[in-house]
Amino acid sequence: MNLAAKDIRHNLGRFALTTIGVGMLLMIVMGMGGIYRGIIEDATLLIDHIGADMWVVQRDTRGPLAEVSRVPSNLVHRVAAVPGVATSREFVYHTIQREYEGKPIRIAVLGLSWPTDKGDWLPLVAGRALRQNHFEMIADRTLRLELGEDIKLGRETYTIVGLTANMISSAGDGIAFVATSDAMAIQFDAAGEAVRLEREARRSRGERYEVGRQQPVLLEQAYKSSAEIPPIAPPQMSAVLVTVAPGHDAEQVAATIAAWGDVTVHTRADQRELLLEGNVEKVRRQIGLFRILLTVIAAIIMALILYTLTLDKLHSIALLKLIGAPSTVIVGMILQQALVLGVLGYGIGYLVGQRIFPQFPRRVILTQDDLMQLAAIVLAISVLSSLLGIWKAMRISPNEAIA
Amino acid sequence: MNDHLAIETDKLTKVYGSGNTEVVAMREASMRVRPGEVVALLGPSGSGKSTFLTAVGLINPPTSGRVFIGGRLVLDGPHARTNLGKFRRRHMGFIFQKSNLIPFLNARENVQIALQLNGATTGAARRRAMELLDYLGVADRAGNYPSMLSGGQQQRAAVARALANEPSVILADEPTAALDSHRGRQVMELFAKVAHENDAGVIVVTHDHRALDIFDTIYEMEDGVIRPMQSAVPSA
Numbered sequence: 001m002n003l004a005a006k007d008i009r010h011n012l013g014r015f016a017l018t019t020i021g022v023g024m025l026l027m028i029v030m031g032m033g034g035i036y037r038g039i040i041e042d043a044t045l046l047i048d049h050i051g052a053d054m055w056v057v058q059r060d061t062r063g064p065l066a067e068v069s070r071v072p073s074n075l076v077h078r079v080a081a082v083p084g085v086a087t088s089r090e091f092v093y094h095t096i097q098r099e100y101e102g103k104p105i106r107i108a109v110l111g112l113s114w115p116t117d118k119g120d121w122l123p124l125v126a127g128r129a130l131r132q133n134h135f136e137m138i139a140d141r142t143l144r145l146e147l148g149e150d151i152k153l154g155r156e157t158y159t160i161v162g163l164t165a166n167m168i169s170s171a172g173d174g175i176a177f178v179a180t181s182d183a184m185a186i187q188f189d190a191a192g193e194a195v196r197l198e199r200e201a202r203r204s205r206g207e208r209y210e211v212g213r214q215q216p217v218l219l220e221q222a223y224k225s226s227a228e229i230p231p232i233a234p235p236q237m238s239a240v241l242v243t244v245a246p247g248h249d250a251e252q253v254a255a256t257i258a259a260w261g262d263v264t265v266h267t268r269a270d271q272r273e274l275l276l277e278g279n280v281e282k283v284r285r286q287i288g289l290f291r292i293l294l295t296v297i298a299a300i301i302m303a304l305i306l307y308t309l310t311l312d313k314l315h316s317i318a319l320l321k322l323i324g325a326p327s328t329v330i331v332g333m334i335l336q337q338a339l340v341l342g343v344l345g346y347g348i349g350y351l352v353g354q355r356i357f358p359q360f361p362r363r364v365i366l367t368q369d370d371l372m373q374l375a376a377i378v379l380a381i382s383v384l385s386s387l388l389g390i391w392k393a394m395r396i397s398p399n400e401a402i403a
Numbered sequence: 404m405n406d407h408l409a410i411e412t413d414k415l416t417k418v419y420g421s422g423n424t425e426v427v428a429m430r431e432a433s434m435r436v437r438p439g440e441v442v443a444l445l446g447p448s449g450s451g452k453s454t455f456l457t458a459v460g461l462i463n464p465p466t467s468g469r470v471f472i473g474g475r476l477v478l479d480g481p482h483a484r485t486n487l488g489k490f491r492r493r494h495m496g497f498i499f500q501k502s503n504l505i506p507f508l509n510a511r512e513n514v515q516i517a518l519q520l521n522g523a524t525t526g527a528a529r530r531r532a533m534e535l536l537d538y539l540g541v542a543d544r545a546g547n548y549p550s551m552l553s554g555g556q557q558q559r560a561a562v563a564r565a566l567a568n569e570p571s572v573i574l575a576d577e578p579t580a581a582l583d584s585h586r587g588r589q590v591m592e593l594f595a596k597v598a599h600e601n602d603a604g605v606i607v608v609t610h611d612h613r614a615l616d617i618f619d620t621i622y623e624m625e626d627g628v629i630r631p632m633q634s635a636v637p638s639a
């Protein structure tokens with residue numbers, strides 16, 4: 001006969017409520033860990049998927065995923081010329097916030113280096129990769145754009161041709177993939193009036209110079225769009241992505257490029273590391289402390305409820321001692337209840353979490369390791385929390401059954 | 404059955420507290436109970452009856468004096484001479500005024516637990532528990548929790564548990580206080596029957612003078628002192 005089970009059945013309502021409460025707490029502890037894993041996963045997703053062996057970025061910056069990085073567009077060609085470089089492509093990346101259907105929408109725009117990169121590496125859940133170098137977009141599901149939908153950004157309208165899952169920036173914004181030129185157009189989109197004013201300013205600067213006055217045709221040139229004026233540099237990019245040819249030493253290639261004065265080179269591992277220690281380290285500590293607090297609270301609540309369950313049973317425990325029950329029977333009863341509470345709470349936390357976490361705006365990833373670790377912690381706090389009740393039960397004398 | 408006394412106490416004295424708050428609840432209380440003998444212990448409230456009974460029951464050791472059960476020294480003053488829990492489980496049955504039963508076990512399980520603690524298998528304990536409840540006339544209540552049983556039914560279940568391991572000593576402290584006199588008498592008769600059938604020594608603390616004819620011997624306790632009161636037995 002299992003006394004622990006009989007007592008639980010007798011106090012089913014209270015025990016069930018407590019278990020659910022503990023389960024919810026454990027679910028939050030689990031969720032916190034999952035959120036942390038999600039943040040790491042999201043932060044490194046792009047780096048892991050984009051298939052670059054190294055990133056060439058603005059000198060002394062940590063790269064476009066962490067901060068603003070600007071490199072000249074001709075860098076692609078300079079890098080391509082380095083021995084050992086297999087491919088070199090442009091990386092354009094920036095976050096915009098626009099109004100869409102009356103609501104603000106934040107989009108991390110990533111330029112795919114057409115035609116070498118059409119987005120075939122993306123984890124598409126619907127639709128297809130880009131098929132033309134203009135006006136097509138692959139959007140992440142979190143942006144809540146539909147396949148085939150049109151979205152106007154700047155002066156152009158883009159059609160959603162593909163959808164990805166879980167491609168989001170380290171800030172949590174969904175990523176939209178377009179061809180590089182489109183990405184630049186979106187980034188440097190200025191209102192018509194601003195463009196006119198800029199051209200006017202360019203012309204009047206020209207008028208102030210001798211050369212402008214002597215050669216009026218130059219002034220006419222200055223009034224054209226900047227793309228048509230050779231001396232004006234084309235828009236800058238965020239970084240250049242490099243893959244190393246087989247048989248070549250990545251370190252060597254990186255060293256060659258790093259010797260140039262205007263850029264810094266990060267290997268894929270560097271990039272990961274930089275991103276994690278920069279953006280994620282604080283989040284990790286914050287969530288870690290929160291988890292510890294929640295775990296302690298769960299332990300205290302469990303101890304309290306096991307203690308009150310024991311207090312309610314003191315007369316029964318005295319009676320059991322009176323009829324000769326050994327201590328092991330009584331300790332076993334309390335310990336089993338603690339374990340049932342812990343195990344059921346954990347199970348409830350896990351099951352409810354499974355259903356709730358997918359509804360969260362950011363990913364909550366429950367890893368096997370985290371779950372095992374939490375399970376071990378729950379077992380430990382179950383045992384610890386039963387000690388108070390056990391201590392109380394051991395002190396009661398069988399004599400008190402008669403009182 | 405055996406030539407030892409079922410119960411023998413030798414000058415049991417119990418002092419509660421110390422200094423100003425010292426209470427001598429029991430003074431050199433000696434009693435001998437033969438196997439099969441049913442003893443009543445009378446006395447006013449506070450005279451030390453429960454103190455005596457719990458000392459014999461090995462749950463409230465005396466300050467001095469000795470307790471022998473079945474001829475064996477088990478308590479020498481406050482010192483245990485055996486594993487008391489195990490000894491109680493094997494040889495003793497207890498019944499009190501009320502709340503004798505574990506509230507989260509039904510009537511059958513309350514009996515069964517005593518058997519299982521003593522090493523019976525679940526199946527055997529279950530069968531024996533049902534037999535006992537049947538013997539006590541509450542088999543139809545076997546599945547009920549104590550809160551669903553009447554006072555009399557509770558006491559019968561408690562008696563069934565007390566008898567479960569065929570104890571050589573049965574101790575009852577005002578077992579009929581919560582019952583009407585008819586039920587009370589039935590329970591007392593049950594003790595007598597069991598004592599005689601099993602050769603057990605039985606001590607019953609009671610206030611109920613109407614049922615005294617059932618007992619073989621009657622003791623009286625006053626201010627911690629026990630003495631026989633054979634003369635006071637009403638005509639049977």
Ligand SMILES: Nc1ncnc2c1ncn2[C@@H]1O[C@H](COP(=O)(O)OP(=O)(O)O)[C@@H](O)[C@H]1O
Nearest residue numbers: 419420426428447448449450451452453454455
């Ligand atoms: N645990 C205790 N601590 C102190 N005094 C006690 C305790 N138990 C009983 N007493 C005292 O001992 C005396 C005898 O009590 P008890 O044996 O319960 O008497 P009865 O059962 O005859 O009513 C009473 O004066 C009571 O107050």
Ligand SMILES: [Mg+2]
Nearest residue numbers: 452453454576
């Ligand atoms: Mg009493």
